[in-house]
Amino acid sequence: MKFIIVSGGYDDNSGGIVVLHQLCDRLNTLGHEAYLWPFFKPALDVTSPFKTLYLFLRYFRKGIKYGFKKNPKLNTPTASYDDLEDAVVIYPEVVVGNPLKAQNVVRWLLHKPGFNNGGKIDFGANDLFFYYDKAFDDSRYNKFPENHLHIVSQRSDVYNVTNNGTRKGSCYLLRKGYKRELVHDITGTRLVDGLSHEETAKVFNEVEYCISYDTHTMYNVYAVMCGCIPIVIPEDGISKDQWQPNEENRYGIAYGFDDIEYAIQTRPLLLQYIKKQEGESNESVIHFVEKCEEYFSSFKV
Incomplete structure (x- = not known):
């Protein structure tokens, strides 16, 4: 095929x-x-x-x-x-x-x-x-x-912890949430949109928090990989379960400012989950091919 x-x-x-x-x-x-x-x-x-x-x-x-x-x-x-x-x-x-x-x-x-x-x-x-x-x-x-x-390709060659010392302040990202209203004080915070991966990883290693207006972006995971705590700004009317039905996709990420402790506690679980996902990627593609072969062959005369 x-x-x-x-x-x-x-x-x-x-x-x-x-x-x-x-x-x-x-x-x-x-x-x-x-x-x-x-x-x-x-x-x-x-x-x-x-x-x-x-x-x-x-x-x-x-x-x-x-x-x-x-x-x-x-x-x-x-x-x-x-x-x-x-x-x-x-x-x-x-x-x-x-x-x-x-x-x-x-x-x-x-x-x-x-x-x-x-x-x-x-x-x-x-x-x-x-x-x-x-x-x-x-x-x-x-x-x-x-x-x-x-x-999954997590770019672990770029996104990893290089700062085990003091972290100060926060950065923020908009990406697909660029139309949303800003709910935090941006004074002294740095927007990471448009930076290279290397530049972004450097910022993630300098700050304590990354405030994210994009509810579904790999950059939230990248922040965790660098030891930073991403805080996703919730969408109106969308619960935490609705935002990410699979709990494994929530690990290490705070859904709102009152969820930071959860992000801290589950960060080790996210790092384990990343390794698991990398191993499952090929299996996912194999299943994809098998399903395509089965499905589209049913339309052939």
Whole structure:
């Protein structure tokens, strides 16, 4: 079975793009055939020549300006148009519709459907759904609650404790929560958005707390790995259980300012859980392939 993963160019600061590229790499490492498809590269549609021409011009302009960056450490070849035939096309949840007109479509929920694209949702009736975290699963679309596809790369080469001494103050991050109202005094605190991983790790090792307005970001885990206590600002009406149904995903993280003691007590459990997740990533990909083979073969005549 051949897999084509629709993604933007590699960006170390985008967790979604990182795992899309890592999925391609792991599939190839496990002996399958997998390719990346640049996010804005259009399909060939002879029935709409003018629209296709416009989309190609837009794609080439973006290619000239931004290119399609890859991580040279990952095995992530780019798909050709010939590769589309009979392939399973994997879209992140932000993709509206089926722009590649694929017969076999997987939707990988890397966040809540509609969260990152203004609420636009257009899924196919026969699409197969997988979720990255249980918090992103949606039973309105996914009929298989066991379809968990979770790939972990924690960047422990960068994020680790380098300061076992005194820590002072706090930093904060916005990321996907940039539209939310700030509820803490930002005087003397540093915004870590836009910093490199190395710069962010340095800040996490200097401060005691990281106040996070992004409720679902790997940077909360990175903070814990550096000995910092991340404090996630709760969303209105969302309980702790609703925020993270799986308790293991809460370890080391305070959900609100009154939850700091829990974060301190469970930090060792998070570090154990990270090691467990890394070992389970390949098993998750193997299950993904088996489920795709079973599901899409049922549509063949």
